[in-house]
Amino acid sequence: AQTVTQSQPxxxxxxxxxxxxxxxxxxxxxxxxxxxxxxxxSRQMILVIRQEAYKQQNATENRFSVNFQxxxxxFSLKISDSQLGDAAMYFCAYRTTNAGNNRKLIWGLxxxxxxxx
Amino acid sequence: GAGVSQTPSNKVTEKGxxxxxxxxxxxxxxxxxxxxxxxxxxxEFLIYFQGTGAADDSGLPNDRFFAVxxxxxxxxxxxxxxxxxxxxxxxxxSSQLPGQKGTExxxxxxxxxxxx
Numbered sequence: 355a356q357t358v359t360q361s362q363p364x365x366x367x368x369x370x371x372x373x374x375x376x377x378x379x380x381x382x383x384x385x386x387x388x389x390x391x392x393x394x395x396s397r398q399m400i401l402v403i404r405q406e407a408y409k410q411q412n413a414t415e416n417r418f419s420v421n422f423q424x425x426x427x428x429f430s431l432k433i434s435d436s437q438l439g440d441a442a443m444y445f446c447a448y449r450t451t452n453a454g455n456n457r458k459l460i461w462g463l464x465x466x467x468x469x470x471x
Numbered sequence: 472g473a474g475v476s477q478t479p480s481n482k483v484t485e486k487g488x489x490x491x492x493x494x495x496x497x498x499x500x501x502x503x504x505x506x507x508x509x510x511x512x513x514x515e516f517l518i519y520f521q522g523t524g525a526a527d528d529s530g531l532p533n534d535r536f537f538a539v540x541x542x543x544x545x546x547x548x549x550x551x552x553x554x555x556x557x558x559x560x561x562x563x564x565s566s567q568l569p570g571q572k573g574t575e576x577x578x579x580x581x582x583x584x585x586x587x
Binding site for chain 1: 502504506511512513514515516519526527530560562564575576577578579580581583
């Protein structure tokens with residue numbers, strides 16, 4: 355079974371600085387998706403960035419980028435030029451690409467990010 | 472609608488009562504998911520609908536939990552004989568047709584269920 359591990363329960367960063375959130379996962383599959391979601395106090399999960407395992411190039415979305423190390427099964431999120439609005443819980447998630455009925459997301463425990471002014 | 476809508480936003484119920492949680496997905500999304508998020512945890516999968524049918528209900532914890540989606544749009548999660556351990560945020564998400572690689576799931580704001 356696949357598992358997702360986030361080993362940093364809490365992180366903090368100064369406004370305008372850079373922070374990296376860690377995520378490791380375990381799977382026997384060769385093709386899959388990895389996601390980072392942001393959950394502010396409003397509770398709504400917001401997709402931050404997505405990586406397809408068969409793509410070697412790291413995904414980027416404006417100030418957000420990932421360091422995807424497939425062999426090491428590592429998927430870290432880098433937030434550059436941190437803003438106060440980035441403060442939230444961040445969840446790493448895994449999903450198979452299997453076209454069958456196994457379409458659920460498997461989640462880590464989350465990292466609470468505080469941004470200090 | 473513009474996004475996934477979940478009602479009620481908050482629900483307080485007494486132990487042993489029956490509750491229904493509603494999810495209205497994004498129009499045109501055929502896939503619908505329910506997750507449960509306990510305090511300090513990541514979401515846990517409950518059930519996945521493709522159209523009207525439950526394609527995967529392996530996450531439902533026991534037979535007190537049941538979900539329906541009779542017309543392939545709105546879904547209702549039903550919990551019988553609620554227990555204090557059922558207290559959690561129940562998240563609903565929807566996505567477009569499966570088989571399209573990379574279709575992301577859009578989430579509602581969840582229903583916070585408190586069983587007292």
